[in-house]
Amino acid sequence: MSNFDVIAMALKNLFKRKLRTFLTILGVIIGTASIVVMISLGLALNKNFDSQISQISDITLIHVVGVDQISSQSQGSKNKIKMDDSAVYNFKQIENVESVSPIINLSYAIKAISGKYSATLNLVGIDAQFLETLGYELESGRFLNDDDKLNIVCGGQVPYSFAKNTKRRFYFYDPNQQEKAPDIDVMKDRITISVDMDYGNIDTTGEKSTTSTAKAHPVKFVGVLKYDDFSYSPSDYNCYMTIEQVKKLKAEKQKFDKSSANNNSGFYSDNNSDGYNEIDIKCKDINSVKDIAEKVKDMGYNAYYAGEYLESMRSTAANMQALLGAIGAVSLFVAAIGIANTMVMSVYERTREIGIMKVIGASIYDIKKLFLVESSTIGFLGGIIGALFSLLISYLLNTTNISFFNNDSYIYMSSAAQKPLVSLVPLWLCIAAVVFSGLVGLLSGYFPARRATKLSALTAIKSE
Amino acid sequence: MKNIIELSAIKKIYKMGSEKIVALNNINLNFEQNKIYCILGTSGSGKSTLLNLIAGLEKPSAGQILFKNMHIENFNEEQLAEFRKKYIGFVFQSYNLFPTMTALENVSLPLVFSRVPKKIRIKRAREMLKNVGLENRINHKPSQMSGGQQQRVSIARAFVNNPQVIFADEPTGNLDTKTTFEMMDLITGIARKNNQTLIIVTHDLEISDYADTIIHIRDGVVDEIKNKE
Numbered sequence: 173m174s175n176f177d178v179i180a181m182a183l184k185n186l187f188k189r190k191l192r193t194f195l196t197i198l199g200v201i202i203g204t205a206s207i208v209v210m211i212s213l214g215l216a217l218n219k220n221f222d223s224q225i226s227q228i229s230d231i232t233l234i235h236v237v238g239v240d241q242i243s244s245q246s247q248g249s250k251n252k253i254k255m256d257d258s259a260v261y262n263f264k265q266i267e268n269v270e271s272v273s274p275i276i277n278l279s280y281a282i283k284a285i286s287g288k289y290s291a292t293l294n295l296v297g298i299d300a301q302f303l304e305t306l307g308y309e310l311e312s313g314r315f316l317n318d319d320d321k322l323n324i325v326c327g328g329q330v331p332y333s334f335a336k337n338t339k340r341r342f343y344f345y346d347p348n349q350q351e352k353a354p355d356i357d358v359m360k361d362r363i364t365i366s367v368d369m370d371y372g373n374i375d376t377t378g379e380k381s382t383t384s385t386a387k388a389h390p391v392k393f394v395g396v397l398k399y400d401d402f403s404y405s406p407s408d409y410n411c412y413m414t415i416e417q418v419k420k421l422k423a424e425k426q427k428f429d430k431s432s433a434n435n436n437s438g439f440y441s442d443n444n445s446d447g448y449n450e451i452d453i454k455c456k457d458i459n460s461v462k463d464i465a466e467k468v469k470d471m472g473y474n475a476y477y478a479g480e481y482l483e484s485m486r487s488t489a490a491n492m493q494a495l496l497g498a499i500g501a502v503s504l505f506v507a508a509i510g511i512a513n514t515m516v517m518s519v520y521e522r523t524r525e526i527g528i529m530k531v532i533g534a535s536i537y538d539i540k541k542l543f544l545v546e547s548s549t550i551g552f553l554g555g556i557i558g559a560l561f562s563l564l565i566s567y568l569l570n571t572t573n574i575s576f577f578n579n580d581s582y583i584y585m586s587s588a589a590q591k592p593l594v595s596l597v598p599l600w601l602c603i604a605a606v607v608f609s610g611l612v613g614l615l616s617g618y619f620p621a622r623r624a625t626k627l628s629a630l631t632a633i634k635s636e
Numbered sequence: 637m638k639n640i641i642e643l644s645a646i647k648k649i650y651k652m653g654s655e656k657i658v659a660l661n662n663i664n665l666n667f668e669q670n671k672i673y674c675i676l677g678t679s680g681s682g683k684s685t686l687l688n689l690i691a692g693l694e695k696p697s698a699g700q701i702l703f704k705n706m707h708i709e710n711f712n713e714e715q716l717a718e719f720r721k722k723y724i725g726f727v728f729q730s731y732n733l734f735p736t737m738t739a740l741e742n743v744s745l746p747l748v749f750s751r752v753p754k755k756i757r758i759k760r761a762r763e764m765l766k767n768v769g770l771e772n773r774i775n776h777k778p779s780q781m782s783g784g785q786q787q788r789v790s791i792a793r794a795f796v797n798n799p800q801v802i803f804a805d806e807p808t809g810n811l812d813t814k815t816t817f818e819m820m821d822l823i824t825g826i827a828r829k830n831n832q833t834l835i836i837v838t839h840d841l842e843i844s845d846y847a848d849t850i851i852h853i854r855d856g857v858v859d860e861i862k863n864k865e
Contacts, residue, residue: 173748173749174748177748524732525734529745529749530720531693531726531732532720532726532745532746532749533717533721533746533750534717534721534749535717535721535749536713625713628693630688630693630694
């Protein structure tokens, strides 16, 4: 029997039993679709993690955020480690480190005034060159130079934070603000800053507060970083200055806070007064990040890097994916039992037919092939329709507002314009689903087919 | 004349639980080429068992079956299938047609198993149906035909592969007298025309008139062999 004849006959046999074939195929469709959709949810989750991580920060960056209290105690008091220049020096000696920068934060502790507009600045001191290494892009102006003094490069959101001079100290996110231009042009307008948070405030009498002892420094904004509408970056709200300059401002702030009865010092609280808030390490490549971070941790520091989250997120996603896949696999398994049942019934029903075929010259291979082709056709057809069906489901999941596994933090981070993927069905998944369900069909048809070939021709013919 | 089938010391024992039933005992028969045989016997005489053994549908408990000097009692399933496909045609009492297939498809089925190309097998099936007088019923399904017509289709199917031996197991058992004679004329006519060996199993004495040699079977042994001249 030629292969073509086998296939033609198998299709004819399937078509003869329309309802049963349809129901069996339906089982496979549901099985395949559920396994594909389940996996697609996991894949989308993974992809979202990836893009989330890449949005938040550079993955070759390690943030050293302090001294590990436990390990520093165990090392004894003579070797007390600090977040200081010697730490910066030590980090630079580690293999595959590209550059290291200490960072001082004056978190919303600086008041800026431009005419009748004011803002609270989140000042970050950093090595001039390091800012460029972080991979930010400029909207206008330039990055910092080593000899910059009171020059600032600010994030894309900072110009918008200048508001009419009121008591308001904090900046609140206003989703509509992007529609209008910022009130001032930071690159051109005259701006002065002060460590006094009440600087420039209008008091109840309508007079400008002149009681402040803090000095007002004129500053110059030399660059504005690019602001991406679709991705959140902490840099959007930062004002970068050279580390030396921020050190001076910090000293001035501490002095002012001591002398002033006023406790209005913003968010700023300093429990690390003689060191850096953070030391950032830029690694040469992604592969060395983990090793370097381990070394830094061994030296007694607390350090984290984006990849760390990525790893734990990935393992969470993998667990989730395995769970989802298992649910899908169960339904495909049920479908496989359905195919096997259909084929077994078919063998019983066609016992006589099989006998006649044997008597008029069909070989056992012909009969086996016939049954296997029938069952794998059910598998393949179900797989193809199931894959198409899951593409449709995936499309619906992505276009309608359903969110299964994305937590609130994600929604906050991604803007409304970029809806996170709920389901992702790559081509390989479709192909794998079709091949897999075909194989399931083949396997579940195997035992019925063997049973058919083992029937004695004579008893088969005699059966009515 | 040359022997095409030689049976020697054939024994067939069925086991029914702990009881043994001897269906055939010490059968020695020779079948020559181009002759028509009739195996005659009452029901339960073992005549159908004998036919099944010669056709390779069952295996003897003891003895040898030589078909063109091949020991078919030693064949495995696959070899038997090949053997039946090549040398044997079957006509059954209950026609055994495929109900979902047309007359043409039923007749061409043995050719499908023999990997005959589609054009040729349709041509040969058509010819065969014409030979049995069914040229107007080619695309009818078995349910649309009378018993006689169905048996004609079954005869056409048995002869389409041009086998050397045709077995007919009570071929007219379900037919009326007039149709029985028509059918017997047809089947013996084709067999003689193509120099084929025809072995008919029946309990009907009238049918045995068509045969060259009549073999009487009684209680599993050959009772009498009558050659007609």
